[in-house]
Amino acid sequence: MSISSPKDLTTVPLNWVPSELDFSRYVQLFDWEDGSGKRFLMALRNSILTSGGATLVALTLAIPAAYAFSRRQAPMLLLFLFLATIMMPPITYVLPLYQTFGNFGLLNNIITLLAVYCALLLPFAVWLMKSNFDVLPVEIEHAAFIEGASTQFTLRRVVLPLVAPAIVATAMLSFLVAWDEFFYALIFTSDLSSKTLPIAIADFAAGRVTDYGVIAAVGVLATLPPAILAVFFQRFIVSGLVAGSVKG
Template sequence: MRRPFWQSLLIYCSAGLILMVTLAPIAWLVLMSVSSSQDLITVPLPWIPKHWDFSKYAQLLDMTGYITENPFLMALRNSLIAAFGSTLLALVAAIPAAYAFSRRNGPMALLFLLLATYMMPPITYVLPLYTLFSDIGMLNNPVTLIAVYCTMLLPFATWLIKSNLDVLPVEVEHAATVEGAGTMRTLVSVVLPMIRPVLMAAAMLSFLIAWDEFFYSLIFNSDLRGKTLPVAIADFAAGRVTDYGLIASVGVLASLPPTFLAVFFQRHLVQGLAAGSVKG
């Protein structure tokens, strides 16, 4: 049955409004990043820059010197190390944990206890973690953030993967067992290929959580050796004279890695999140 014209018009108008509200801040951020300082202090602000200025990007991406002398590149490196490292370790631990809870009757009380740690306010763990990392000399180190972020990502990834394992037919795994495959062989050769979309979704969402994390990065790092991009952006805005164009440029560059990953894994992300929504 064909949809009435007014319904189609309402759907397209609603979609256009959502698209405009979503993209308008991003478009304004990009325009700010290429506007001159004079344009940004003009009242009223011009919608289109009178003088296009790309010098902020050249300043941030300056690779002529040592990376340790460039705050943005140093923070970018630390963010990539922390986000990719914690995501990888969280998935390596979450996959067998989710399989144990779903297929080997792992105690659900333990799973809920794991989730309870994820729901606790981050400030609860700051003092003991800071004391521990200070005693072992691990402050101002992105490896420290990998360890801390894993405590946040592991419960989330375990629950997401388990919810998708619960809806998979167990008969396929029984067939593999009859053929002589052990638990690890069944998990690697049979289960993982079937849950590839949810693994992509868990990896993508875990990376975004680690990439955007601000609190722990601020507390455990006091110099460029371990600061990540969220803290570096705050530092750019902490001076007496705020360079809004520079801050906008940092925001644009910082949003590129997660944007590329989201576009690349979009199909897997939707499939993975929807796979555990129905049963049977």
């Protein structure tokens, strides 16, 4: 659809193979001077900042938290409370969050989405990282402690290199969750300065005259960043997910 001419898209019966290739929509979307291009590029920027930033912050907090649950006997009740927050329907949190962010003047701000996505990703990241810490032999850490290493040094120089595949897998899955999130982005954003790609795609379909070719082109471009990351880090993703699946 993204490379089909408008005539091919409206022909009955549908032409599955375009009669001619039309790449003008992709050129249009990368043209800052064009209205559609500006909407797409700003939404792409916002999605990268919110998804990447939320993933980075969530992992930074989740790794020491997961290590505490796995190795320092932190209360499991607290972990289940974390998980309970993502079991509730998202609409449950909308009104209190909207009022809180409104009181602080943070509505229609990517900082708001960053905070919400961090809260959304943190329980998932903690749980997944904990399962990988659990299967790591504790004797490796004991050996480092005997040599006089501190907990911080052991975590940074001994444990983290061993669970690197799990970190990559957690980062990828967290990034995808934030990248595809629609509901909170729809509620808390209202203009180009903060809208993300899922909202931009919906906006392209909301006009009086819908260009399905442009919508298809935006959809193709929106899938490229996570697809490229998945291809490059596929080996780490598979090994990271499997590492925490069994114990012993």
